[in-house]
Amino acid sequence: MDPERLAALRTPEGVKAIAMAAELAGGDPLTAASALRSAGVPADLAAAALTQAELRRRAAGKFGADADRMFFTRAGLEQATRSAVAERRAARLRAAGVRTLADLGCGIGADAIAAARSGIEVYAWEADPGTAAVAAANAEVLGLAGITVTHGDATAAPLSGVDAVFCDPARRRDGRRVFDPAAYSPPWDFVAALPERVPRTVLKLAPGIDHALVPPGAEAEWVSVRGEVVEAAFWCGPLAEVPRRATLLGATELTGPGDAKAPVGPVTPYLYDPDGAVVRAHLVAEFATAVGGHLADPEIAYVYADTPTPTTLARCLAVDEVLPFSLKRLRALLRERGVGRLEILKRGSALDPDQLRRALRLSGPAAATLVLTRVAAAPTALLCHPLSGTGDT
Structure with a gap:
């Protein structure tokens, strides 16, 4: 615009x-x-x-x-932080003593709005003139005098007078997503150096960001909303509280070092499918400990246990059948059980769920969940049914 x-x-x-x-x-x-x-x-x-x-x-x-009062651009809306996520971040910054914040690459102003509402004075910078105008308009229509929006290159923003920096680099170019951090705007070399200039820095990044890019000593957090991982955030300097954090907004959190290894054992009666934030944060081992579980393959993030434990960090399924993957055997089993409605989950499988569903020729009144995975490196199919109350996120 x-x-x-x-x-x-x-x-x-x-x-x-x-x-x-x-x-x-x-x-x-x-x-x-x-x-x-x-x-x-x-x-x-x-x-x-x-x-x-x-x-x-x-x-x-x-x-x-x-x-109903704000203004948007298509790209700005897509990259904008959900208000609940931004409010949680702003509350944490405020609790850490932040009173002035530089928002570099503010987009349409979602995080600036949350910060201003928490009582933080925000100095926002945006490289695109139309987007900067939208951010300023949004601050005005929402009655937030504590936001100053500047149209300009974020790399030129003066940072000496602020308590903290928030940076959400643009990850789109010509309408397409950018996956290489070097192609972000501002570029990664500038973004990664921000904690050296202002120790209290928060970086909002795509959930798929490489763990190798986490700044030394920073906390890397992955946030999910209703089962969808929406962002990664690196909390730097004094803002870091733990090495890794998985946050399920409105539910719970899991923290840990992020480098622990879970024990490996056989398939047992219950399977947990951890929330994506837990998996992205490399906290599957910590989750396994919490439910007394283990992995059946050291590279696959399904956790198995002998008994079910109520948790909001994962979905729990009861395992009814375990068989080496075979289309013929699987089709016969589903026909025998009268399964006409089949949910298909997969980790560590190259099979396409839609193509498999067509090949299975489902028919019948029953419902089931099929998990395609590996057990001890072997392609395996698990026929399951979900347990209520043990993983509703």
Whole structure:
């Protein structure tokens, strides 16, 4: 979004156009555009209003009621931190004594908003002029005077007067995701050096970030929301509390060194599928200890135990059948049990679940869960059923 278009959306005519577009959201876009133009809305403003109404509808899951007042770009909404995650981070920064924060690469302002609401003065920098204008507009419409947004290169931001730095480097270029940290904006060499300039630094990164990139002495945290791993965060300097942390927002946390090894043993009656944050944080061994379990293959993050233990850190399944993977045997077993609805989970298997489902030719009233994995390096199929109350996240 260019600043001129944003300015048009903020006029009384633009506000009215967005309200009209919101009533038409979810329907046929051509019909909606025609309706706005018939109401006298210029074509450019109608298109912008329809886009904004649709983005606000999508943003409700991340921003709640605030989404109805905020402005968005497509890329900005996709990379923006969920408000609950940002609020938790802001509360931790505030509790650590942070009163002034530099937000480098602020995007549409999600983390800046949470920090300002917690009482932290935020100096936000954003390289893209349109996105910077959106961030400033969001601070204004939400009544947050504690945010100053600067359009400029984050690498040029003065940091000498702030208590802490938060950096969420852009991981998209030309509409496509960037997986190489060297191609981030700001680039990784700048991002990685921030803790040397301001010890209290937090880096928000993609969940797939390499553990080898964790700064020395930093805490690496992986956060999941309702079973989806949404981000990694490196807490540097005095902000670090533990080496590794898995946070299941609204549920629980698991911490540890991140380099422990779980014992290995046979398949036992119960299988745990740990939350992705636990796996990403390399805390599977700590989880196994918590439930008295072990692995059946040292490289596969399924945990097995003799008895079920209630936990929000994983989903628990009862193992009904264990067999070396064979399409013919598996098809016969499922036919014998009358399984017509099959959930397929996998770790350590190259099989495509959709292709396998078609090949199994399922039929019947029963439901089951099929786990495709390795046991002692051998391809294995486990037919299971879920236990209620032992892993609902």
